[in-house]
Amino acid sequence: MGRSVGEIVMEELVYLYKLASLGLTYPNEAHWSAIERIVSEREALFEGETLDMVSDFTGQFNGVSIGDVRSDYLTFFDLGGQISPYETEYLTEKISRKPFELADIAGFYRAFGLSVNQSSDDKEMVDHISVELEFMALLTSKEIYAIETNSKEHEEIVVDAKGKFLKDHLARWGFFYCRQLESLEGGGLYKSLGKIVEAVLTLECERYGLDKTVYNKDLTREALNGVRSDTLACGPLSGEV
Template identity: 30%
Template structure:
């Protein structure tokens, strides 16, 4: 792969991870829904949501997706989903376990700042995906300035973080697909699994 193609790929990976991070950090606002539905890629990346939205009032759609986010992730249902690594990887299935501390250490190493207003355990899936976006962006910048060794160091950091901190996300997405009431979160879960699987293969090849 030549340098130009590698730069484009790094930007694409950053964009994909950042979108997924945004989808998990909170319910989409009207601007995000409009941006998604006015982008041709949504027809293939979020196919069920795209088909559903074609026949729906967008404000009603936004409200339905927000309600689904609340019932999935904010405990407003009998069986919510916990988007935290510790819950899926600790023996007790509890929050604030070793995975949280290790994820926070990785953020500090690579300069990902968690806003004080975040107010949730730092092993939240949205933050872990945001770190992958940040590292991909930095790899693109390194390649743009001729820093091949730095780009490889960043690729290794991505491989390590994906192996140590993202293996639980498939199980999270399976739970989301079982409990989602809207096509949006069902499709986001499917897209997350597809993105991580493809990226694992890509990082191994690199």
């Protein structure tokens, strides 16, 4: 019998974070190719319930064209779309704190030597779901490296940062975001990604002793009209593991 979702090993977790990050950003050619590589290796990377979830995504992925997914992305997530992919649009009870929240997220990235790819044509705000998921993938990779090199101090630093980022940011809105994905009419690709991210967040909350029910609640949205400021915008994150 294969492993259950609750038994996902960290190497699998890195790939799940990466897959979700790539799938939830605007589908350009580079992202599409990276997803193709991950799904082509799925049987070697995953097993059990995790493989079932990824296989569901793979079936959806193989059944659409990049053009169709681009159209869906703009319909579902573009400015004024059905779902906001930006964390701070859900802070309606404290809108005045948005600049501070953005700065806090960016501070997490800088603390781990993660830099902005200034040459990237697909810059996103730091609170975009895909950027936050990419950051968690990088932290998980750093945690694996610290364990492999028996660096307890570095491991503790990374684990502490992951727990805080999950508590203060990703978990706070991620569950609601996933429920929105899963309630879409159409958009099977995004529904399957919602299930993956929800499973990962559930697992991570259990690991860090966070009560999922505290975070798994309905949120309201302060939809942004116009152009988002490019302050604190970033392309793909890069940094040394």
